[in-house]
Amino acid sequence: MNDSAPDISGGGGDMTPGVSDVAQFSPRSAILGYALGLAFAIILTLVSFFIANTQLIWQPSIPVALAVLAIAQIGVHLVFFLHITTSPDNANNVLALAFGVLIVFLIVVGSVWIMGHMNDRMMPMDQIMQMQR
């Protein structure tokens, strides 16, 4: 094999995010994949906007439902648009993603947790004002 030849037709075993298997590329199925992702994303978005404003469902469940819908839509984007799948060729990409998700989780949940406790333990504002007098 000529190493200097531009290799943009796949070849290696690994996959890169954003590309489905280029070796057996078919425009029809690729467009179909994007369209399917778009359809799922539209449905999830519509449901999100609907339940945010509805009185139909039990109100305290709305934040949880919104979070679940958002995570589902992010999943749809990852699979249909970024082509991150669970195939063995994608192991590197999925591992990097898993690490990223771990860090995001630590940062967000950790901040909310710690700052929530600190808020609870803070002296009420009027007492602080009195102490400063």
Added chain:
Amino acid sequence: MSTTILGLPPAGIDPYRVGRMGGGRSEPPRRHETGPAPKRIVVGYGFWIFLLSDIVMFSTFFAAHAVLRGAFAGGPTGRDLFNIPNVAVETALLLASSFACGLAAVAMETRNMLWTQVMLLLTGLLGLGFLLIEVNEFATLVAHGAGPDRSGFLSSFFALVGCHGLHVTAGLLWLGTMMAQIFVKGFAPRVYRRMLCFNLFWHALDIIWVAIFTFVYLYGVAA
């Protein structure tokens, strides 16, 4: 196979030779052991790592907003400020833009210059529409005295959504240079790889937006 227990090659063969048949392998390489990955894979993976680090950066802004979402300082709340139909239009524009970008990638795979450019142009116009609505929203908020200096809630709101807006702006500039490069250089391997990265970037921005419209706007009015 003649490797030793530790997987070291037998003596006399350079174990540090990188690439195909490196490490003294004498049988035909199996799948997954065919030397260095093609540059397309390496570049895409590297850019994926960058995107994940960008998402981690965004998560700090999300964390700040989550902590400050009740810090109204007696000022307006999300319920008073957010125009949800507006946000729905922004969401639709960005999603359509992401889809068009995917179609541009498909057109590029088939080496179709016209459709690649048409889809990239569509991507850019939809992205520009999103950006204009967002700028208009910010200007309206500031004009009504609800700028980033009003409360902790609004500071974190402007920081988070503004950061996403800056990313979209940078993406649009990148998009313009991509269209020019494809027009001038055609589908050269270098251009192809840059376009691949741009696709990843644009889809990742849409993922961030999903989190923003849910956890900032919809939580702001619902919860």
